[in-house]
Amino acid sequence: MKYRHAHHAGNFADVHKHVTLLALLAALQRKEKGLLYLETHAGRGVYDLGESAAESRAGIARLEAVACEAPxxxxxxxxxxxxxxxxxxxxxxxxxPWLAASALRAQDRGVLVEALAEEARALERALGPVAGRVRIETGDGFARLRAELPPVERRALILIDPPYEQTREDFERVRIGLAEALRRLATGVVAIWYPIKHARDTDRWLEAVARELDREALVSQLWLHPCDSRVALNGSGLLIVNPPYQLDERMSQWLPELYRCLGGTAQGGCAVQPLTPARA
Ligand SMILES: C[S@@+](CC[C@H](N)C(=O)[O-])C[C@H]1O[C@@H](n2cnc3c(N)ncnc32)[C@H](O)[C@@H]1O
Structure with a gap:
């Protein structure tokens, strides 16, 4: 595996994913009852943009340079x-993992899975004082989905964020992993990040997911380049199954603002849409 997230940390896709993750956690934490935060592909937790900042210039750096209003x-x-x-x-x-671990309450619990031992060790060091009720596992995140679900809390936020190095294979494993997660915990909130290279391919994958889904789901997409241009990553997508109440309304407010803050032009765009389950 060649993928190292350090090369992409803080890019526009990370910003899209991380803003959404915090919004999901905050929405779920409106209830007192504890939850499991399960992340199948965790990475090293903290990145030094001084070492590899190129992609973050079109991501977090742009956001920091303007005044954002959405909470x-x-x-x-x-x-x-x-x-x-x-x-x-x-x-x-x-x-x-850092964003989630530092937001967990005393009644919450975290399990973070990372395949590479070196990245998992870095994650342990990075979490340090915020590690709290978090367990780090070195292994295959898709396999751990089966092992960790259903949780004793009966409430979970699951983030699935693979590298898509073997694009088709990863998309397929995600589809199967989602079905497995929902079989074990039908009410689990599952957030899946996916790259948008060709909209045609992601649309086809979303249709395949929708055919199997009997739950409410939301698709949040943000693309900075036309969805068929030949740059490495045109856009960022998030599929959210069992979205918390009114997440779509809030997201419809902040996603266009995020797009503007990232310097979005007429070439790109953003959208929040329900994914209509075929078996609703
Ligand atoms: C996109 S990065 C994760 C980034 C992280 N979620 C974040 O937003 O900060 C994907 C990570 O998954 C790891 N990985 C790859 N295959 C894996 C697998 N089968 N199980 C668990 N981790 C895996 C990679 O080493 C990499 O650190």
Whole structure:
């Protein structure tokens, strides 16, 4: 496996994913009852943009340069600033495990899975003081879905964020993993990040997912380049199954603002739409 998330940390897709993750956690934490946060592809938790900042210039750096108004965007920027203060460096960028682990309450629990031992060790170091009720597992995130679900809490937020290095294979494993997760915990909130290279391919995959789904789901997409251009990554997508109440309304507010803040032009766009389950 050649993929290292450090090359992509803080890019526009990370920003889209991380703002959404924090919004999901906050929505679920409106209830007192504890939850399991399960992340199948965790990465190293904290990244140094001073070492590999190229993609973050069109991501977090753009967002920081403008005034954001939506509470979700401000909350995300506050959390990035919090990490930088704590770590004493303005170049640090939090991965999803850091953002989630530092937001968990005493009644919540986290399980973070990472395949590469070196990345998992870095994750342990990165979480340090925010590790709290979090367990780090080295292994295959898709296999751990079966092992960790259903959780004793009967409530879970599951983030599935593979590298899509073997694009077709990863999309297929995600589709199967989602079905498995929902079989074990039908009410689990599942967020799946996916790359948009050709809209035609992602649309086909979403149709295949919808055919199997009997739950409510939401698709949030943001693309900075036309969806068929030959750049490496045209857009970022998130499929959210069992979305919390009114998430779509809030997202319809902050996603266009995020798009503007990222310097979106007429060539790109963003959209929040329900994914209509075929078996509803
Ligand atoms: C896109 S990165 C994760 C980024 C992280 N979720 C974030 O937003 O900060 C994908 C990670 O999955 C790891 N990985 C690849 N295959 C895996 C597998 N089968 N199980 C668990 N982790 C895997 C890679 O080493 C990489 O660190």
């Amino acid at each position: 979700e965007l401000r909350h995300y920027l506050d959390r990035v600033a919090q990490l930088r203060r704590a770590g004493g460096s303005k170049h640090l960028y939090p991965g999803s």
